[in-house]
Amino acid sequence: MTKIAWVTDSTAFLEEQLINHPDVYTIPITILLDEEEYLEVDLTPAQLYGRLKTLKTPPKTSQPSIGAFKDLYEKLGETYDVIFSVHISGKLSGTASSSEQAAQLVDTKVITIDSKILTYPLTRIVKKGIELAQSGNGIEEIKAKLEELRGTNETYVLIGSLEQLHRSGRMSGLQFFLGSMLNVIPIIAIEDGALNAKEKVRSERKAKDKIIKLLKQAHEKNAIKEAYLLYGFHETEALQWKEELKIEFPEIDFQSYPLGAAIGVHAGENTLGISWFNGLD
Secondary structure: OOOEEEEEEOOOOOOHHHHOOOOEEEEOOEEEEOOEEEEHHHOOHHHHHHHHOOOOOOOEEEOOOHHHHHHHHHHHOOOOOEEEEEEOOOOOOOHHHHHHHHHOOOOOEEEEEEOOOOHHHHHHHHHHHHHHHHOOOOHHHHHHHHHHHHOOEEEEEEOOOHHHHHHOOOOOHHHHHHHHHOOOEEEEEEEOOEEEEEEEEOOHHHHHHHHHHHHHHHHHHHOOOEEEEEEOOOHHHHHHHHHHHHHHOOOOEEEEEEOOHHHHHHHOOOOEEEEEEOOOO
């Protein structure tokens, strides 16, 4: 039986099941706060958002180096036949690119998958891969099915801080102006791995109603089984929205997950989003 290692980056939210999984490995993103470097795994959300309020320069994030990936792959190659390396969208980070370049420098077979998403939905792709392997699917079959699954994701986000997103270079000046000066709340969709302004509304309530409408349309077509509420630092609002959604969609399993420090740097502590896969069986 082919022995598979699963590698992801620290933007993925790993549940205890995966943290303790013997074949799952995490490579950390670096966060730069006023010239001080932190590994994402060493920075709690409370520490991050506390520091963001006092920074003199815009915070930055940096993908793991090619060398860090190479060292990890060489070590894993001593034990595993194949490495699946699943990472944050290549349009938001260079992490998948670093993995691909490192894969060319080692003898072990490495399959890098750009998840075209982030945080818990990225984790769900890893979990699906493990499920497929346990069910006896072959390597190429697993790769094809995971790439197919990622194309079915829908994610909508209400950004907690447009200013932070703008300063980090993830939002254009025009979009920031529209959001901050005209009191417009943009609904950000992650489409093909990139952030796009899906809708512009005048209140958070209208934004949530629009997202609920999108979920309802998707559910009518595909019978969504699970959906993920994503939040910056304040889980209370995510839990409140979860209770509201459970009433309207009792057959969907809603769970809430933090975005993590590397995403919080760009999005802000009050960010709230929802994500689901239309192709998850």
